[in-house]
Amino acid sequence: MYHVQSCSGRRREPNRTIKKEPLSSLLSSIPFLSSLSLDSSFYFFLIQGEREKERERAMAGGLKWVSLAVLGFLVVIGGGVALLGGLKDTQLLNSWNGGASRRYLREATVNDSASSPSPATRSVFGAVEDPDAVASTVAQTIVNSTNRRSLSYLSSCGTGNPIDDCWRCDSDWHNNRQRLADCGIGFGRNALGGRDGRIYEVTDSSDDDPINPKPGTLRYAVIQDEPLWIIFKHDMVITLKEELIMNSFKTIDGRGANVHISGGACITVQFVTNIIIHGLHIHDCKPTGNAMVRSSPSHYGWRTMADGDGVSIFGSSHIWVDHCSMWNCADGLVDAVMGSTAITISNNHFTHHNEVMLLGHSDSYDKDKSMQVTIAFNHFGEGLIQRMPRCRHGYFHVVNNDYTHWEMYAIGGSAAPTINSQGNRYLAPANPFAKEVTKRVDTEQGVWQGWNWRSEGDLLLNGAYFTPSGAGASASYSRASSLGAKPSSMVGTITSGAGVLSCKKGNEC
Numbered sequence: 216m217y218h219v220q221s222c223s224g225r226r227r228e229p230n231r232t233i234k235k236e237p238l239s240s241l242l243s244s245i246p247f248l249s250s251l252s253l254d255s256s257f258y259f260f261l262i263q264g265e266r267e268k269e270r271e272r273a274m275a276g277g278l279k280w281v282s283l284a285v286l287g288f289l290v291v292i293g294g295g296v297a298l299l300g301g302l303k304d305t306q307l308l309n310s311w312n313g314g315a316s317r318r319y320l321r322e323a324t325v326n327d328s329a330s331s332p333s334p335a336t337r338s339v340f341g342a343v344e345d346p347d348a349v350a351s352t353v354a355q356t357i358v359n360s361t362n363r364r365s366l367s368y369l370s371s372c373g374t375g376n377p378i379d380d381c382w383r384c385d386s387d388w389h390n391n392r393q394r395l396a397d398c399g400i401g402f403g404r405n406a407l408g409g410r411d412g413r414i415y416e417v418t419d420s421s422d423d424d425p426i427n428p429k430p431g432t433l434r435y436a437v438i439q440d441e442p443l444w445i446i447f448k449h450d451m452v453i454t455l456k457e458e459l460i461m462n463s464f465k466t467i468d469g470r471g472a473n474v475h476i477s478g479g480a481c482i483t484v485q486f487v488t489n490i491i492i493h494g495l496h497i498h499d500c501k502p503t504g505n506a507m508v509r510s511s512p513s514h515y516g517w518r519t520m521a522d523g524d525g526v527s528i529f530g531s532s533h534i535w536v537d538h539c540s541m542w543n544c545a546d547g548l549v550d551a552v553m554g555s556t557a558i559t560i561s562n563n564h565f566t567h568h569n570e571v572m573l574l575g576h577s578d579s580y581d582k583d584k585s586m587q588v589t590i591a592f593n594h595f596g597e598g599l600i601q602r603m604p605r606c607r608h609g610y611f612h613v614v615n616n617d618y619t620h621w622e623m624y625a626i627g628g629s630a631a632p633t634i635n636s637q638g639n640r641y642l643a644p645a646n647p648f649a650k651e652v653t654k655r656v657d658t659e660q661g662v663w664q665g666w667n668w669r670s671e672g673d674l675l676l677n678g679a680y681f682t683p684s685g686a687g688a689s690a691s692y693s694r695a696s697s698l699g700a701k702p703s704s705m706v707g708t709i710t711s712g713a714g715v716l717s718c719k720k721g722n723e724c
Contacts, residue, residue, distance in 0.1 A: 346585050346610055346694045349402065349557070372723055375701055376592055376709045378537065378561060383712070383724045389471055393444050396466065396491060399535050401589025401612065401697040403559030406535040408466030408491030412442025420451035422479075425508045426515050437461045438511050442489075447472040455480040457503050458521050460510040463487040469494030470718040479503065480521060481544065485510075485529040493537045494715050497525040500544035522546035532557045540714040542567040547602070551588060552576035556609070559589045559697075564714030567598035575607025578630040583608040589697040591615055594713035595625070605656065606632035610695035614638055615703075617710040622646070624654035633667045635692045636681065638700035640707070643679035652681045667691050674703035 373380040381398035385391060396410035419431040428434035433453055436445045442464035450473040458480045467482075474495050476482065481500035484490050504520035521527070523545025528534055530553045541548040541563060548565055550573040551558055565571050572590075575583045586609025595603045595618045603621065604611065606628040615638045618625050622644060628634060636652075643650040652675070655663040667685035669692060675681065685691065701709060718724040 346587055349587055349694070374708050374711060375705050376562070376712070377698070378592065379712055383716075386721060386723050388718065388724060389720045392446065392468055392470070393466075395468070395493065399491075399559060401559035401561065401591055401614075402557050402587040403533060403535040403589060404697075405557065406491050406533040406559070407442075407464060407489045408535070409442040409444035409464055410466070412444060412464065415439075415443045415445045416448050417445060417451070418448045420453050422453065422455045425455075425457040425506065428509065433467070434459060434509075437465050437467070438509055439465075440512060444468060446470075447474050450474070452477060454478040455503075457506050457508045458483040458518060458527075460485060460508055460518075461487060461490055462511055464489045466491040467493065467495060469496075469715065470724065471720060473715075476500075481524060482526045483521065483529065484527065484531045484534060487531050489533045490531070491535045491537070492526060492539060493535075494539065494718075496540045496715055497548075498540075498542045498544065500525050502545050522550075524548070524550045526550075528555045528558065529553050531555050534558045536560050536563065538562045538712070538714065538716055540564045540566075542598075544568065547571065547573050550574075551586070552583070553580070554582040554585070556586045556588075558587070559591065561589070561591045561593065562710075562713050563593045564596060565593065565599060565603070566596045569600045570602045570605070571595070571599055572602050572604035574604045574611060575609060575630065575632070578607060581608070585609065587694065587697070588612070589614065591698065592710050592713065593617070594619070594710045596620055601625075601654075602627060606634060608632055611635065612637070612695050612697040614698065614700045615706055615709050616640075617706050617713070618642060618652075620644065621649070623649060625652045627654035627656050628666075628668075629656040629658055631663075631666050633692065633695045634669070635695035636668075636670045636673055638672045638703045638706065640674045640703050641676065641679040641681070643675075643677040645677075647678075650678045650680060652679055655684075667695075672700060672703055674706070 372384040377400055378398050382388060382391075382395055385394075388394075392414065393410045396406070396408050399406055415436045417431065417433050417436060419429060421429070421432060422434055423429070425434065428438070433445065434455070436443055437459060439462060444466045446468050452475045455476065456479060459476075459482045461482065461484050468491075470493065476495055476497050477499045479501055480503040481497055482492065500523045502520055502523040504518045506518055507515055508518045509515035525541045525544045525548040526536055526539075527547075528549070528551035532555065534551075534555070534557070536549060537559070538561075542565065548568055548571050549560055549563075552573065553576050560572070574588050575586060588604075588606075588609065589612045590604060591612070591614045593616045595616060597620050599620050599622070601621065601623040603618065603625045604613075604627075606626075607630045610633045613626060613634065613636045618639060618641045620642075625641060626634060626636065641652050643652075652670075653668065655666070664684050669683050669685075669687060670681035673681060716724045
C-alpha cells in the first residue's frame with residue numbers, strides 16, 4: 216500500500232489596503248505640530264504681547280516654529296512617498312514570488328505517439344510557441360533577479376549558485392520540499408512539477424508490471440493524472456522493465472535517499488508539461504520496447520523500441536532536470552527533441568559517456584526552431600567524448616558550466632542554432648587536435664559563418680579555443696539569454712555541488 220502524505224499549500228497573505236488620511240490629520244499627529252494652527256499657505260498667527268521685546272521674541276520663536284513645521288511637512292511627505300514606493304516594490308516582489316500559482320498555461324496540439332504511423336493528436340497545456348515573448352519575459356526576470364534572490368535563504372553556506380542558495384541553506388528542507396519548485400532559473404524556470412499536489416512516497420522498488428503497476432511503486436506515481444511530489448522512503452535501486460512514461464505535473468525528488476535508476480529502461484517525458492527531475496543517479500540505461508506500457512490511469516499502448524536515453528524529452532515543455540548524476544547510457548544522457556522547449560538542465564554531473572546531450576530532432580525538423588534550453592552550473596566530467604550539447608535550430612544558453620573533459624569537442628551543432636556561451640570554464644584535453652571547444656557538424660564554413668555562436672566571459676584553459684561566428688551584438692542573442700552569467704572565476708564554487716547531493720533531515724544539504 217502506498218503512502219500519501221498531505222502537504223499544505225503556501226500561505227497567501229490577505230490583500231492589504233491603506234487608509235488614506237488627510238494631510239492635516241497626519242500633520243496634527245506629530246507632537247510638536249499638534250499645538251500649532253496653520254492655514255493652507257502655512258501662515259502662522261502669533262499672539263501679540265504687550266511689550267515690544269516680547270513681540271520680537273515671539274516673532275523670532277514663530278520663525279523657528281515655521282522652519283520646524285516645514286521640515287515636519289517634508290518628513291511626512293517624504294515618508295509617505297517612501298511608504299508608497301515600498302508598498303509598490305513589495306507588491307511587485309509578491310507578484311513575482313506568488314505568481315507561480317497564477318500562471319496561465321497555453322494549449323498546443325501535439326502528436327500522441329512517436330510510434331504511430333498516423334498519430335492521434337491531443338492538447339498539452341504549457342506549450343511555448345513564441346521565443347521572442349519568452350526572451351522579453353526573461354529580460355525582465357534578469358532585472359528582477361536580485362530582488363527575488365534577496366528573499367531566499369542566504370547565509371554562509373551560499374555559493375553564488377542562485378538555485379542552491381535559494382533552498383540548500385534551509386536545514387528544514389525535508390518539510391519544505393516543494394519550495395524547490397520556486398527556485399528554478401533559465402528557460403525551464405516555470406516548471407511547477409508537483410508543487411501544488413500531494414506528496415507521494417515510493418515504498419516499493421519493483422517494476423513487475425508496466426501495464427498495471429502496483430501502488431507504492433515509482434511507475435504507479437508518475438502515471439497519475441493529479442500533480443504529485445514524489446519522494447522515496449529509503450535507499451533503492453530501481454530497474455525498469457520498460458520506459459517510465461511520465462504524466463504532467465510531477466516531481467521526482469530523490470533528496471534524503473540514495474536512489475538509482477539503472478540497468479534497464481529509463482525516463483521518458485513525452486507530450487507532457489511541468490516536470491521536475493531532481494536528485495537521481497541515472498545510469499546504464501538500455502534500449503527497451505516492443506511492449507505495452509501504461510502512460511496514465513486510463514491509457515496504455517504499444518511502445519516501439521526506445522533508444523536507451525537517461526532522460527528522453529519528446530514534444531514537451533517546462534522541464535527541469537537538476538542535481539542528477541548520469542553516466543553510461545545506450546544513447547544520450549539527456550535528449551530533447553520534436554519541438555520540446557522551456558527546458559533547464561542544471562547542477563548535474565555527467566561522466567563516462569560518448570554522446571552526452573542532443574537538443575533538436577533533425578536538421579529538417581523545423582518545429583525545433585522555437586526550442587529554448589538553458590544549460591547551467593553542470594560539471595561535464597571524466598570520460599566524456601562529445602555533444603555537451605549538440606544543438607539544432609533553436610536557442611541555447613550555455614552558462615557557468617565546468618568542462619573538465621572532452622575527447623572530440625564540447626559544443627556542436629547544425630541547422631543554424633543560436634549558441635550563447637557565457638562564463639564557462641573550458642579545460643582542453645592534452646590531445647593537440649582536440650583543443651577546439653566548438654564543432655559545426657557536416658556544414659561548410661561558408662554556411663556556418665552566418666550562425667550566431669559567441670563566447671562571452673569564458674575561461675579557456677590548456678589551449679582551449681572557441682570559434683565564434685555570426686553576429687557579435689548582444690541583441691542577436693536575446694532569444695538565447697535566460698539568466699545573468701556569473702564570472703567564470705566563480706565556476707569552481709558554483710558547480711562544487713553538481714550531481715546528487717547528500718541530504719540528511721535536519722541538516723543543510
